Amino acid sequence: MKSTPFLVQTQHLKTACANCSVLELCLPIGLTEAEVDRLDTLIPQRLKVKKGTSLYRTADPLRSLYAVHTGFFKTCILSVDGREQVTGFQMAGEMLGLDAISADKHACHAIALEDSEVCPVHFSQLERLASQIPSLQHNLNKIMSREIVRDHSMLLQMGNMNADERLSAFVLNLSARMSRRGYSARSFVLRMRREEIGSYLGLRLETVCRSIAQLRKLGLVHISGRNVEILDLAQLKAFIAGCHRHGPE
Template identity: 90%
Template sequence: MKSTPILLQTQNLRTACANCSVLELCLPIGLNDSEVSRLDTLIPQRVKVKKGASLYRTADPLRSLYAVRTGFFKTCIVSLDGREQVTGFQMAGEMLGLDAISAEQHACHAVALEDSEVCPIHFHQLERLASQIPSLQHNLNKIMSREIVRDHSMLLQMGNMNADERLAAFVLNLSARMSTRGYSSRSFVLRMRREEIGSYLGLRLETVCRSIAQLRKLGLVHISARNVDILDMPQLKMFIAGCHRHGPE
């Protein structure tokens, strides 16, 4: 993995959670103005992370959780011989750093896939504030639960889906997350390389390329370079459900 560029911290910049474009997807959801202001005091300044830079690395001590404000990240585990296993992709409104809570040190790397910006939230201060604001504790629990559900969904894909279905499910997942953020659910740009998609889905690069060609041949998804166009959303969902293998009930 490339060396870590220096993180660029914005100077003299108050975070202002209340004015954030991804407020409805992040920790402050459902908090009143006073509670949002108290949470805002835990975020002294946003941090810019250049493309290719690590926000944190394996075994770094737990200091903060990081709310992604803009940009895109991957989390990955790097073996002793340098091989990388991608464990997830995070976008605006999602949280990084939850992997460090149990052991108080990070279990993976978090790397920016494009120039990004995060809001660091000091974890132990967040714990204290959450004990005073039940709705904040509830939101934190929901975020952690969402990560568990995402892991379970990934295990289901790995165990029960063939290569074409895994790629289709990956595209559909990105589509839903884009739609939640107000972007097109049918046309979007991949921030990750095909090799990274393959690592995440447990597929070789050549298998990913074959599956891309197969989904295009079936008239479901067209992927050119990093541009994705979903051609038939209903059929794509049926394809993931295995209807192409099992037929209608």
């Protein structure tokens, strides 16, 4: 398989964590101004990642963790026959690169779904600083724990939900994450293709399309192209809750 060129452009500007719009979702949460300044020194510049470009690839050595400043990414693994399995979608305020901590090399690809910008944090320097700032170590632990919980939630979706329920849970997850960032919880744009959603949810493309039509028929969600409109947020939540009460069909 051909490797994709690593085409990341640099922006020679001070990071200024203290002025970041996603500060409350990222590593500096709860840090004092002086501690944020110390963390800021570990991020000499932001990196611009063009749409379709890899930030890192499977088996690349661990050098940095990456806080998504703007944009959207997918993480994926490739099977021996070259098929892609999407393992997650990351947006502003979330971390990339945690997959490499255990083995010191990345276990997946990270690819920008739109023109994006990340803050690279050199991992060995971050470890040293975290040993000196307990609140920073606490934040790092929370971020890693959140990844584990997200993986468990994904397994629950795969095991206990039918196709319509999986897609509903996916839409609700995006809705909640958008809301945390100050965007509309009911109307937003998908950055990923339907094939990528299907790969993530363990569904075929035609099944994803059928579920989109079914959720519209139920008056829950209208998806046109990449535009999502949640028609009844309360009922969409109830739809998922009913799944958990009654179990898989």
